[in-house]
Amino acid sequence: MSKDIQAIDQLVHQYGDLKKEIAKVIVGQEDVVDQVVLSIFCKGHSLLVGVPGLAKTLLVNTISEVLGLTFSRIQFTPDLMPSDIIGAEILDENRHFKFIRGPIFANIVLADEINRTPPKTQSALLEAMQERSVTSSGQTFKMEDPFFVLATQNPIEQEGTYPLPEAQLDRxxxxxxxxxxxxxxxVAIVKxxxxxxxxxLEHIxxxxxxxxxxxxxxxxxVSDQVMEYAVRIASYTRPDNPDAPAFVKDYLSWGAGPRxxxxxxxxxxxxxATRxxxxxxxxxxxxxxxPILRHRIVKNYKAEAEGMTESSIIQKILGAAAEIS
Structure with missing residues (x-):
C-alpha cells in the first residue's frame, strides 16, 4: 500500500507536467484535456463532439506526442471499407498471403468524424475498441498496448451521416x-x-x-458508500426503475446500463488519484x-419540447442522488 501511495504522489507531479506540456500547444480546453487523459489512465475510449476548427485533431496529436505513443488518424468517409481500417491480406513476392496492418494498429487512433461511415465500417472499429484485437481471414491480431480510440463527431452537420446507435456509443x-x-x-490561439x-514537446x-x-x-x-453512490446515480437514469425520480420518468425514454x-x-x-x-x-x-452519462441517456419528446438538455437532466439526477445519505 505504501508503494501505491508513493506512486499516486508521483502521478500528481507527472499529471501536472503533462498538462503544462500540452498547454504549450493547446490553449484553454482544460476540461477536455483532463477528460481525455483520464480516459487514457482508465484504459477507456472517448468521443469528442464539437464543430470543425476547434483543434480536436491537434489536441489528440499533441497528447499522443507528450505521452510518447504512436498516433494514427483515420478520416471516416462514406466509401471507407473495413479493410481500410484494419488492413488486408495481399500476395507477397513468394505468392504467400501476407497481412498488411492498417492504421488501427497504433497506440492512439483518431477516428475523425466517425459518423460519416456506414455501420459495417463503424463495427470494424468498435470490435477493436471492445476486444482490443481485429480479425481478418479467420486470423486474430492483437492490438499493441496501450490502445485507445479517440473519435470525433460534428454535432451540427448531420446530412449524409450514419449516427452511432446507443449500444455502440456505450463503448x-x-x-x-x-x-x-x-x-x-x-486571441492567444491566433498569436x-x-x-x-x-x-x-517533450515526452513526459x-x-x-x-x-x-x-x-x-x-x-x-473505494469505500462501499462511494461505490453505492455511483451505482445509485446510474440506476436513477432508468425510467423503469421504481426508485428513479419522477422527472426521469417524465423526460427519459432510456437510461444508462451497468457499464x-x-x-x-x-x-x-x-x-x-491525479489530484x-x-x-x-x-x-x-x-x-x-x-461526460460518462451524457451519451447514455435518451431524452423523450417531452424533454425535447421543454428544452431539457442532457446536462440539466444529469445535474438534477446528481441532486436527487445526493439527498439519499
Whole structure:
C-alpha cells in the first residue's frame, strides 16, 4: 500500500507536467484535456463532439506526442471499407498471403468524424475498441498496448451521416463536449499560430508507464458508500426503475446500463488519484458523471419540447442522488 501511495504522489507531479506540456500547444480546453487523459489512465475510449476548427485533431496529436505513443488518424468517409481500417491480406513476392496492418494498429487512433461511415465500417472499429484485437481471414491480431480510440463527431452537420446507435456509443467511456474558446483564449490561439514559432514537446510518459498507471488506478481503494453512490446515480437514469425520480420518468425514454456504473467508479478513482487523493469520494464521482452519462441517456419528446438538455437532466439526477445519505 505504501508503494501505491508513493506512486499516486508521483502521478500528481507527472499529471501536472503533462498538462503544462500540452498547454504549450493547446490553449484553454482544460476540461477536455483532463477528460481525455483520464480516459487514457482508465484504459477507456472517448468521443469528442464539437464543430470543425476547434483543434480536436491537434489536441489528440499533441497528447499522443507528450505521452510518447504512436498516433494514427483515420478520416471516416462514406466509401471507407473495413479493410481500410484494419488492413488486408495481399500476395507477397513468394505468392504467400501476407497481412498488411492498417492504421488501427497504433497506440492512439483518431477516428475523425466517425459518423460519416456506414455501420459495417463503424463495427470494424468498435470490435477493436471492445476486444482490443481485429480479425481478418479467420486470423486474430492483437492490438499493441496501450490502445485507445479517440473519435470525433460534428454535432451540427448531420446530412449524409450514419449516427452511432446507443449500444455502440456505450463503448465510449467519455462523451467530451469541445466548445468555442473564450475571447482571450482565441486571441492567444491566433498569436501562437500565425507566427513562425513552433513549440518543442517533450515526452513526459511512455507506454510502459501508462500501463503502470492504469494498473495503479485499478488498485485505488473505494469505500462501499462511494461505490453505492455511483451505482445509485446510474440506476436513477432508468425510467423503469421504481426508485428513479419522477422527472426521469417524465423526460427519459432510456437510461444508462451497468457499464456506466463501472466507468463512474473508475473515472472517480483516476480523478482522485491525479489530484493526490488516495481514495475517491462522492465529489470525485460527481466530477466525472456528466461526460460518462451524457451519451447514455435518451431524452423523450417531452424533454425535447421543454428544452431539457442532457446536462440539466444529469445535474438534477446528481441532486436527487445526493439527498439519499
Amino acid at each position: 465510449f467511456m467519455f462523451n467530451i463536449q469541445v466548445d468555442y474558446p473564450s475571447f482571450a483564449e482565441e 501562437g499560430t500565425t507566427g513562425d514559432h513552433k513549440p518543442v 510518459l511512455d507506454g510502459r508507464t501508462i500501463m503502470d498507471i492504469q494498473a495503479l488506478i485499478r488498485r485505488v481503494p 456506466a456504473s463501472q466507468f463512474l467508479v473508475l473515472g472517480a478513482k483516476a480523478y482522485a 493526490g487523493k488516495y481514495s475517491p469520494d462522492r465529489e470525485d464521482v460527481r466530477a466525472v458523471a456528466e
